[in-house]
Amino acid sequence: MRSHKETQLPIVLDPHLEDLFCFLVDIWLTGSEILDTNRGTISCAFYLWRIVMRLVFALFFITACSGESDVSVQGGADGHSIDVSTDAHDALIATQADTTNETDLFDGSARAPDPGEFGYPCIKNAECNAGYCIETPNGSVCSKTCSSDCPNGFKCSGVSNSSTDIVFICLSMFNRLCDPCKEHKDCNEMNKIGNLCLRVGNSGSFCGAQCFISNGDADCPNGYTCQFLTDAKTKVSGEQCVPKSGATCSCSKRATQLALSTDCTNKNVFGVCSGSRVCKPEGLTNCIGQIPESESCNKLDDNCDGETDNIDASAIGAGCKQSNEFGTCLGMFTGCEKGQPLCSAVKPEPEVCNGKDDNCNGKTDDGLCDDGNVCTTDQCNTDGSCKHTKLTGPLCDDGNVCTAVSECAAGVCKGGTTLDCDDKDACSTDWCDPFTGCNHKPASDGACLDDGNACTQDVCANGKCTHPKVKDGNACLDEGNVCTKDVCDNGDCSHIANASPCNDDNQCTLNDTCKDKTCSVSLPKVCNDGNACTIDGCEPAKGCVFKPNPFSNDGTGVPCPEDGNACTNDICKGAVCAHVPIPGCN
Incomplete structure (x- = not known):
């Protein structure tokens, strides 16, 4: 069996009870009701000398302080409650970066502690010089005795030892801040009750830490703020350290080692299902649990509403089917029975001559009286004989691919319009074969499509339209210029300059002549009427x-x-x- 000193949880003298103790001493000794709400160990010590003569009375209060003494604050600065699930701190899931720096948490230096010293990892009280192995966010470490101040992140607090003496040691202030939790007790240690497990929407619940709004954010680690909050799940209220807006919680070393978890929900359009988020080495998992689905006939509660196979009313009347080797019949969904869907569709049966569509293929008595003629309708008579009704008008196939459209006429398929096999190619011969359809044979002569060049011929050769050159010097397209001669040259229409007479449309010139393809050579006209006036x-x-x-x-x-x-x-x-x-x- 472990020693009492190793197994007994230290009993913390909470700051509230320290103030209460000093307040009662004030009244008892002075008859006044003066209370310094900001006093700590030092201010309270000012009064302790006054009760030396009344040790029994003091021990009574010290003993009273050894019980559960934290109280949950029920009123904030403004007297109003704030639901965490809808408050600005929906992002309560926040970092602990400012409370888990091992160097700052211990002696303020980078030196690693020796075995038994403050900050050295431990399992039992006996492993520590001061006799106390305490929890921190980074695991259990050795503590040390104190009189007032402790390293950053720790507080000098009174605890009871095995002899009921009060011993002041450095305790980690925020062991469980931001840890995933399920109940308020998950967020408290050593008989504390002031820390709350706060619900954050569908993400789960996470630990806050008790603080006092009157002190601003001084009671909280860096990155956290003190707010009055109400847990959305239990409706318990209190002043709590919570992450500042925008931060997210990460799993501490302690939370990972203990695989701490919190309840969460998976929510979508189908419903809300409960799950769990667990601290693992890689961090806090997503919500592990059932994902809501549309309710189906399977004897399961698919959408987590507490009922099985409660199909939505909108699904009733939806299409369904029954299928087997004979076919598929369609019907409507009518509900569930013993985990199986109920469908109004009939079961497909082999087709028989009975005037019904037994296999649900859209045909009545199909094939049983088929005479092979598409221009007749075939059906069974009540006596089992067949009746063939001749048709006129429906399209059919007369077996001749050269008839584009064939129609039934009095039970006979007759060909219609002859298929047009013209491929619009002047260099091919086109005809239609009744069995193979359109055929096209290359033509070896004949005119073909004009290429628009007067200096080439347009003739077919081996099924292709060719354009051989005409003889040079042949006249070609006249461009309308009297100062050029338009003749073919190597397959192109050339326009050669000449010296022909022309007209430059100028009444002041004579003997106009072409030069360089323009009418540009002429003599000036002399104008003299012999009149001096x-x-x-x-x-x-x-x-x-x-x-x-x-x-x-x-x-x-x-x-x-x-x-x-x-x-x-x-x-x-x-x-x-x-x-x-x-x-x-x-």
Whole structure:
């Protein structure tokens, strides 16, 4: 049997009871109700000297402190509850990066602890110098005694030993913070009750850590915040350290070693099924459990609603079938019976001459009275004899592939329109064979498709349309230019420059001649009407033009030929030579 010291869980003197203890001492010694809610070990020690003379009374309170003393806070800063499943901390699943740094958790240096020292891994109390092997997120390690301060992530707390003495040792503050859990007790150790197991939607439940909103986030490790929350599953409320928004929980070393798990649900359009998420070396698993499915006839609760084979009403009336070696008959789904679907479809049977479609192939008495004529309908008479009704109009096959459409006429299949075998190729001979259909034989002569080139011939040769060149010098397509000669040259139509007379459409030129394929050589036309009273000119569209001399009316006039009369002034008036009498001249 293990020693009492190794097996007994230390009893933590919770901060609430420390304050309560000091409060009662205040009242007892001073009659006052002054309570320093922020006092710790030091402030409380200020009063302890006052009760030395009343040791029995003090031991009474110390003994009282050894029981379960944490209380679940029922009111937040604003007196309202917050459902974790709908709060901003839906992402309660958060990291423990700021509470699992082994160097910071122990002595603040990088030196590995020696056996028995604070932080050294342990299993039993006897393995530790201080006599206490405690839990941490990284597994069990040796603790050490303390008076006030402890390394980062630890708190100096009073615990009871085997002799009921109160011993102050460094305890890990956040052993189970963010661990997967199922009940509130999973989140507490050493008789604590202040940490809550908080439900986070369908993801499961995870441990918070008790804190006090009045201290802000000082009671929580880095990356966490203190909030008043209500567990969505149990409706228990309290002030808890939870991850800041956006973070996700990872499995601590302790949680992985213990394979801690939490309940979860798999949810989809068919329903919600319970499952479990487990801490494994690779991390927290997805929800392991049944996936909801559409309910079917199998004696199972497929959608996890607590009932088996409760088919949705919308499925009733859906199509179903019965099949065997004779065929497939269709029907409607009507429900389940003993885990099997019920279908209204009849069972397929061998076809017999009874006026029914026994094998559900869409034909009545098919084949039993078949006379092999597609232009008759065949059916069984009630006496078992066959009746063949002649048809007119339905399409049929007369066996001649050269008749495109054949129709029944009074029970006989007659050919219709002859098949068109023209392949639109001028260099093939086309005909139709009644058995093989259209045939095409290459033609060795004859004209074929014009290639649009006047300098080639278009003739068939061995079933192909060919285009041999014509003789050079043959006339080809006239491009409409009088200054070129259009003749074939090596299969192409060439346009050779000439020196032919032409017309440049200019009335001011004479003897127009072609050069370099254009009408560009000519002589200028001379325009002279012999009239001193006009200006001689030429316009391309009109030819010669004779306009009045612009100086004829400037007051002095333009001289023109004399008329031999000394008593006249010979000057131009407009385009005419005028002989104006000189006044007083005889």
